[in-house]
Amino acid sequence: MCTIRLQIFLILALSRSSLSLEIIRGFIDDYTKCAIATGTLNCSSNSSYHSDAEVFLMDDDGVGNYDDRMGWATSDEKGNFEVQGCGYDFLSDPDPYVKIFTFCNAPRGKFIKTRVVQKFSPEKIEYVLIKFSKSS
Structure with missing residues (x-):
């Protein structure tokens, strides 16, 4: 679980576009x-x-x-x-x-x-x- 969170954090840190952030945030919300x-x-x-x-x-x-x-x-x-x-x-x-x-x-x-x-x-x-x- 921590490895996955770290991967998501790195993706967010490397991504500068707000569209990418919204896609990732929506993906996470689907499984909460x-x-x-x-x-x-x-x-x-x-x-x-x-x-x-x-x-x-x-x-x-x-x-x-x-x-x-x-x-x-x-x-x-x-x-x-x-x-x-x-x-x-x-x-x-x-x-x-x-x-x-x-x-x-x-x-x-x-x-x-x-x-x-x-x-x-x-x-x-x-x-x-x-x-x-x-x-x-």
Whole structure:
């Protein structure tokens, strides 16, 4: 992803014509998509852990690449969250998923990753209830 951004930057830097800039900007905008994810977290062992959990909306960039952060939020006192953001992949749509950092059943904290769901705004990716178990 960084290599592609560098290539686009170099093209923009070398290009002086406003028409070239508009073509490149339009090309990038075609692959930018926004997503909204909502849900409720549940920690059955300690209900205080489902509030203030960090919730990240991520773009899965595949093996060997760092995933891009599209958005960030925290859960409320009941475990409810809504996180939104936009992502860009070269020649394809982003692959959004939610990554949650929690202390539920993990004294040092842990990340939980959901599956990729290809839904984009105005539709919402809805996780009805995400339960943290000792094995997750």
